Amino acid sequence: MKCCINCFEDVELKNIIEHLKEKGDCDFCHSHNVYVYDIEKDNKIGELLTEILYIYTLEDTLPREFPTNKLEKLEDILMNEWHIFNLDKTSMIKLVKELCKKSYTRIDDVFEQKVGFKELHLKHLKHIGLYLENNAILKTNTWEDFVESIKTKNRFHTDFFNENELEKILSYTVKTLKKGEVFYRARISKDKKGYNITEMGAPPANLASAGRANAEGISCLYLASDEKTTFYEIRAIAYDYVCVGRFELNKDIEIIDLSSLDKISPFISELECMEYAINVDILNKIAYDISRPMRRHDSKLDYLPTQYISDFIKKKKYAGIMYKSTLSETGYNLAIFDESIFTCIDTKVYEVESLSYDYK
Incomplete structure (x- = not known):
């Protein structure tokens, strides 16, 4: 056959x-x-x-x-x-x-x-516990354990992670973006004039609110793969004026593509199948949490787990992260740690004429 x-x-x-x-x-x-x-x-x-x-x-x-x-x-x-x-x-x-x-x-x-x-389920056995400590991203902990801890117990000095293993796994998702590639950022404008190119960058630190990849007070440039995705991401509504900036990359950079985190092959030569198996559930949950839609009344604390992952990536000298847009079927997003590597080269202003809702 x-x-x-x-x-x-x-x-x-x-x-x-x-x-x-x-x-x-x-x-x-x-x-x-x-x-x-x-x-x-x-x-x-x-x-x-x-x-x-x-x-x-x-x-x-x-x-x-x-x-x-x-x-x-x-x-x-x-x-x-x-x-x-x-x-x-x-x-x-x-x-x-x-x-x-x-x-x-x-x-x-x-x-x-x-x-x-x-x-995964007989962690109390000594040989299993030792293997998890050395090879699991969260050692003997679950993603839910980590989320609860960082929200309510210890925000800045966690010992949940096996950092060597996390760095190894993330290395399989490195993606290179080339100089000249173009991405987009949108802002809702009060009128048809929109904003000039100097006003389209990341907010200054004193105005930076918490996001998926940044804590409050830390500036981060959020971009999207296409104009339409920016409309979804800023939650534009009917009759809004939306100013969309076109951003061009100034140099080649390496980012971590978290949208591919749950698609890593278990057959990579450097990765053992067992090593992949004990981490696959956590990889799936990180990939989901970084892209899941946030509702209007969700707490800023819900961003903490992915902010931790993002800060770790930043510490390892990557330029940013890529993640899926759950609001746009085809688009994806970038969170760039240093906005100076992009230049806003022009802007356009659009008026939202209508919306279409899907619901269940």
């Missing part, structure tokens, strides 16, 4: 398939004339996926002390946490069984029983 490049989201697996330069039809997603992978001829992908399967322990072999409420179906874990496949659940199970049947002896059982992740 043959699977294909379209069956996967994971970049490393797609590269393996493309490198083989074999084209044909896929037996799983039914794509035609695409790069394919003959499961009977090559077992490299099967061996990589088997490493993931062995992370989880079958219910019938787990110790009695394992909490039953932490048992899950493997297909749900693979679909919701690992971001490997581009298939529906039924096709994904069929593909994994075909790929791993030679290297995983209980391939049918692993999808019939529930499984448990001992390294």
Whole structure:
């Protein structure tokens, strides 16, 4: 049987398939004339996926002390946490069984029983606790533990993080922006005159309010990938005048792309599958928190966890962060720590004529 490049989201697996330069039809997603992978001829992908399967322990072999409420179906874990496949659940199970049947002896059982992740839920065991201390971003803590602590207990001197591990994981999301690239920033104006280019930059420190990437009193330049996204981000309403500045990058810079944090491949050579597995839930939650929409009455304290991550990135000399816009389907945002690396080169003023609301 043959699977294909379209069956996967994971970049490393797609590269393996493309490198083989074999084209044909896929037996799983039914794509035609695409790069394919003959499961009977090559077992490299099967061996990589088997490493993931062995992370989880079958219910019938787990110790009695394992909490039953932490048992899950493997297909749900693979679909919701690992971001490997581009298939529906039924096709994904069929593909994994075909790929791993030679290297995983209980391939049918692993999808019939529930499984448990001992390294996350038996932290009290000495050898597991020691592994987490050395290899987990938050050591033996959860993201929820950290959020609660930074909001209510210790804001400035936390020992929750394994900083070496956090820096290592973040290094896989480094993105280079080139000199001359253009981004946008918007401000609501009181009239059609708008603002001149000198008024479109980041607010001065004494006027800087708390944001996703900056604490109150610390200036940060927030930009968007396109004009339309800026309208969403400033919550423009009907009949507002919106002044949009076009900002050009003055030099090549490196940023951390937090929008790709939950898409890191577990098959990177420098990263062990177990190391990825103990961190994947935290990576998903950081990626979600940095981009989640803030409501009008939300507390500024809700920004604290992502401000901590942003400050850590700033300390490591990156120029800023990139994150998804949850208000715009196609746009993304930048938070730049030093606004001088961008120049506002012109402005336009728009009048918002109408709005369209989606609700449930």
